[in-house]
Amino acid sequence: MNLKLRLNLIITLLLATVLLLAAVMMIHNARDDVRAEVQSTATLAMHLLDAEILHYTSDFGWLRETDGQNSNSMFRLHSLGNVRHLRIEFFDANGRLRDSNIEGDKQEPASWLVRAMGFISPAMPEIRRKIFANGRMIGELVVTPDPSYEIQEVLGDIMGLLLLVAIFFVAVNALVYWAVGRAMRPVDSVMTALNELERGNLQARLPEFELPELAGISRKFNAMAETLEKSIHNNHRLTQQMIRLQEDERKNLARDLHDEIGQYLTAVHVDASAILNAKNIDGAKESAKAISVVARQMMDIVHDMLQRLRPSGLDAFGLSTAVTDLVNTWKQRNQQVTVNLDIPERLDDVEDETTAIAIYRIVQECLTNVTRHAHASQADIRIGIEGNMVRIDVEDNGRGFNTAELPSGFGLAGMRERVEGLGGYFSLESALAAGARINVELPLQESVGEKQ
Missing domain, CATH: 3.30.565.10 (Histidine kinase-like ATPase, C-terminal domain)
Known part of the structure; x- marks a missing residue:
């Protein structure tokens, strides 16, 4: 995996972690805000309903008026349909639903956030009021807090924020990918120069890069290449000098062997022939003395030659x-x-x-x-x-x-x-x-x- 993909992966994991933590915090804060909002609405609604119940229980005329209408609209709860945070229901003495502020066909399916809120937050208790008239119970008023509408509003805000974060995430990754790609572009030049050096092109050099870090690498690389070129050039020159020196030494040895040793060997041969052909002992002695002198001179020459080759x-x-x-x-x-x-x-x-x-x-x-x-x-x-x-x-x-x-x-x-x-x-x-x-x-x- 190259550097660009690694950086994008790191940024993605970082943003995902931050987003997850932010979502948890938002859900936690939304839960408390929703509970406070719904609780406040429920408290206000109960104050109003308590005043309404007190009015109805002190005046029994409404009961006679509603007897002929099956008591279906004694509180006219259907007119409170705009109270979205509460479900207000009236049940008669037999437990049958008589009136409600929410119609059955308007119930919306719970979203994932509503289910999550219900999972992480305990359900809000119902509020019940029994209604008595002439000493007998005529029904029960049940108020159930319903935070689903408030949660839907929070969900809308969260989705908008998530959309903004998604756009920011894509923009950041694209910008990082482009910026890293542009910054790493000189790496191709470095690889090209290294390949040229590997192939033996000692003239390979790097240009002066804009980034200070890469500019330092460029200067060091060029200095290294120049030093390497000089070193190899000096080694080649030194090798040639060594070859010339070796050949000169061989030439000197050959000359010494030919000029010095050869002449002395010739003299020894002549004197030896003279000894063989000598007519008297005095002539043989003179030739033998000459051979002895030549042999001593040859020994000195050989000693000098050996001394040059290796100090004895x-x-x-x-x-x-x-x-x-x-x-x-x-x-x-x-x-x-x-x-x-x-x-x-x-x-x-x-x-x-x-x-x-x-x-x-x-x-x-x-x-x-x-x-x-x-x-x-x-x-x-x-x-x-x-x-x-x-x-x-x-x-x-x-x-x-x-x-x-x-x-x-x-x-x-x-x-x-x-x-x-x-x-x-x-x-x-x-x-x-x-x-x-x-x-x-x-x-x-x-x-x-x-x-x-």
Whole structure:
């Protein structure tokens, strides 16, 4: 069931409940009003009839006049037909009806409201007056309250009110249905935009809606779509950079294998052939010495290649020694830059291999950036363990750059992706001629936290 039908159903139930309560209250109030009205009319009628009876019982001439007429019209009750709230009847001494103010064919069927009033309200008692003349009873006058006419008037008022309520009910439901339909019309635009995003159209945007609530949704949706578009674009760019970097690394390895290892293997082959063809022991010794020198050079080249692929000291000596060796090696190659390294003794407690490699690669990338871009004379590297987090701070006094226009290289983006992929925090602060500061926080495994 959609929202419009739900609102209409709620309004219908609310109006029906209010209408039912109002009907009960109206019937209750009408009952008391009808009883008071009929009782007042009955009291007034009895005062008049008592005066009439007193007059007739003090003058017996009417009795002789009516004897010849069978005493059918001694009170002329038929002339009181306009007294609608009372039934006035005269019975003779034998209990036969002689006169009444209501004719039999004018009796109207009781309506549902009259029956309801009779059901919820006790019947009003009859008023009887016995009439005596010359010491004998000649009949009985019976006055019965009849609220049906008054109730019919109340029913007419209630039906008019119900008609007005029905018109109001239809108008309110129609207005609510129209207003909700108009207010929910932008939902179609939202669904269309969501479907476009689902199909991969990152250009989908929502218009500015009139309603403040929907306008806020529109702004947030457009901001989310823009962020998603930028994120996917950056991911695509990062993927392409990773592919290019991988291909460059493979190219460098292939070049090193071809240029360096290939030449050395050729030299080894030549010297080995010389040993096989040597005429004396001195010539064989010279070729063997040459093979030994070439083998040592090949070992150094292979070591450097393996170091680029994965730091060997990380597995053999631990993270602390590997980072220290990395910084010392870098300092030997870049003696014009002063590097201050501060690492804790508990750095080897980082047992998770992924986190340890991330720390090593972040320090390595920061040193590479100092060499290639910063042109700094000093760099400070601080690594600390605080609770269950590893904190890395790298700061240099280089030329800096505008953070709004980050370099297009893979380094910074790769560091950010690596840190955020491990659930960490990465921040970069820099300005032109003000150096750069990188802050990284990486979570440790629970087992490491327990050790601390």
